Amino acid sequence: KVFRAFCARGDGGGETDNKALIAEIVALRAERARLLGYPSFAHFRLDDCMAKTPQAVRDLLGRVWELARGHALADRAELQKLIQAEGGNFRLAPWDWRYYAEKLRKARHDIDESQIKPYLQLERVIEAAFHTATRLFGLSFRRRDDVPVWHPDVRVWEVKGPDGRHAGLFFGDYFARPSKHGGAWMTTLRDQEKLAPNPAEWAPVSRPDCAPAQEAGARPDAKPVSAFADSAPRDVRPLVVNIMNFNKAADGEPSLLSYDDARTLFHEFGHALHALLSDVTYPTVSGTSVLTDWVELPSQLYEHWFEQPEVLRRFALHYKTGEPMPEDLLRRVLAARTFNQGFSTVEYVASALVDLEFHSLPQVDRLDVAGFEAATLAQIGMPEEIAMRHRSPHFEHVFASGGYASAYYSYMWSEVLDADAFRAFEETGDVFDPATARKLRDHVYAAGGSRDPETLYIAFRGRLPTPDALLERRGLAEFMPAGEV
Numbered sequence: 467k468v469f470r471a472f473c474a475r476g477d478g479g480g481e482t483d484n485k486a487l488i489a490e491i492v493a494l495r496a497e498r499a500r501l502l503g504y505p506s507f508a509h510f511r512l513d514d515c516m517a518k519t520p521q522a523v524r525d526l527l528g529r530v531w532e533l534a535r536g537h538a539l540a541d542r543a544e545l546q547k548l549i550q551a552e553g554g555n556f557r558l559a560p561w562d563w564r565y566y567a568e569k570l571r572k573a574r575h576d577i578d579e580s581q582i583k584p585y586l587q588l589e590r591v592i593e594a595a596f597h598t599a600t601r602l603f604g605l606s607f608r609r610r611d612d613v614p615v616w617h618p619d620v621r622v623w624e625v626k627g628p629d630g631r632h633a634g635l636f637f638g639d640y641f642a643r644p645s646k647h648g649g650a651w652m653t654t655l656r657d658q659e660k661l662a663p664n665p666a667e668w669a670p671v672s673r674p675d676c677a678p679a680q681e682a683g684a685r686p687d688a689k690p691v692s693a694f695a696d697s698a699p700r701d702v703r704p705l706v707v708n709i710m711n712f713n714k715a716a717d718g719e720p721s722l723l724s725y726d727d728a729r730t731l732f733h734e735f736g737h738a739l740h741a742l743l744s745d746v747t748y749p750t751v752s753g754t755s756v757l758t759d760w761v762e763l764p765s766q767l768y769e770h771w772f773e774q775p776e777v778l779r780r781f782a783l784h785y786k787t788g789e790p791m792p793e794d795l796l797r798r799v800l801a802a803r804t805f806n807q808g809f810s811t812v813e814y815v816a817s818a819l820v821d822l823e824f825h826s827l828p829q830v831d832r833l834d835v836a837g838f839e840a841a842t843l844a845q846i847g848m849p850e851e852i853a854m855r856h857r858s859p860h861f862e863h864v865f866a867s868g869g870y871a872s873a874y875y876s877y878m879w880s881e882v883l884d885a886d887a888f889r890a891f892e893e894t895g896d897v898f899d900p901a902t903a904r905k906l907r908d909h910v911y912a913a914g915g916s917r918d919p920e921t922l923y924i925a926f927r928g929r930l931p932t933p934d935a936l937l938e939r940r941g942l943a944e945f946m947p948a949g950e951v
Contacts, residue, residue: 527818585785604627706742733773751915
């Protein structure tokens with residue numbers, strides 16, 4: 467009952483039902499695209515993205531979908547066996563999946579969250595994120611307690627580059643509180659740019675020829691109108707914020723993170739580095755001001771370093787004993803990374819495909835939102851035991867704003883990029899290889915939106931990405947037909 471209510475948010479009739487609004491939004495977007503000369507809103511939206519066309523997105527999602535669906539169906543059979551082994555006489559339902567999947571995880575890998583959490587202290591995970599940035603990019607971090615903050619829990623670090631020069635300020639707002647929006651994200655209080663004049667070079671220049679007559683009430687000693695002399699622009703360094711909603715421990719106790727929370731911290735810090743390392747002229751293309759299907763590359767790529775054994779051995783220390791995570795537990799943690807990936811990939815790709823198909827309609831008249839969603843899911847063969855990650859009536863990414871309209875696929879597109887990019891490090895035999903890290907900094911983290919992403923990626927990798935590394939990372943490669951590369 468609770469699961470059904472959760473999935474039916476925005477779809478219950480009455481004032482809170484969003485389907486009519488969604489139909490109107492889709493119709494207006496289609497009309498906008500048509501007025502601009504595009505066949506559909508998806509064509510308009512993707513025109514200046516890496517993907518370029520809806521068909522390119524379908525090709526990627528379609529390939530991943532078939533493999534993920536095969537994986538999910540195999541897992542479904544195992545979960546059904548588990549139900550029967552426990553004496554259950556019922557068919558697996560969507561609300562059962564996560565419960566029995568956790569039991570299957572325990573059976574396959576002999577691991578659960580309670581075993582991992584004592585080794586993931588928030589302070590240590592922050593140190594690990596900073597250490598990784600030091601190893602890759604030569605950055606250093608120093609606490610600054612003299613910078614004003616909006617809440618006592620917020621911490622500030624000054625970030626310096628390998629040359630010792632100021633690179634920016636990093637604000638970490640890690641704990642949940644009633645006044646905060648839920649979730650995790652990165653933002654900036656100020657972006658990097660090189661257009662602002664240098665205050666140290668400002669000099670007043672008298673302009674008596676354009677000085678107005680003295681206004682009534684003006685002071686008799688008022689100075690004439692002046693202008694600033696020409697000055698060289700300065701490199702304005704960014705003020706970067708990571709927002710999390712971790713549970714704060716009682717006084718004197720360390721805050722412990724789940725494995726997913728720790729990986730999320732690395733993800734958001736990857737976004738922060740995109741802003742901190744930015745080295746462009748114009749603020750409109752600074753840091754994360756890039757194309758939608760490129761913006762997640764720096765963040766998703768950074769997650770890979772959290773899962774490296776040498777990082778976990780150094781920073782995953784038990785909060786009571788200080789002992790590192792046992793090697794057997796570490797091995798099982800890493801082996802479990804691909805567990806349930808069929809399910810998670812299916813629920814995501816289903817949402818991405820529904821988003822794309824809504825916005826591929828050339829024109830819209832009296833759109834039946836629920837019917838269109840159901841028809842799209844039936845066409846792709848959605849397993850009935852898995853629900854979409856975001857059903858249309860509450861799909862905020864797509865309908866609360868236009869940010870991810872026709873572009874929810876971009877997480878998967880970026881994952882193709884990040885898996886392929888990390889393989890560049892693996893191919894050297896050193897996941898902190900200095901030469902590869904230097905190219906990554908120059909052509910990904912520092913470049914912002916100053917150049918076309920394809921050009922940047924080729925400059926870093928020497929070629930365009932392939933999905934092979936992604937399929938292997940998600941454990942989907944084994945479901946590929948024999949002989950397929």
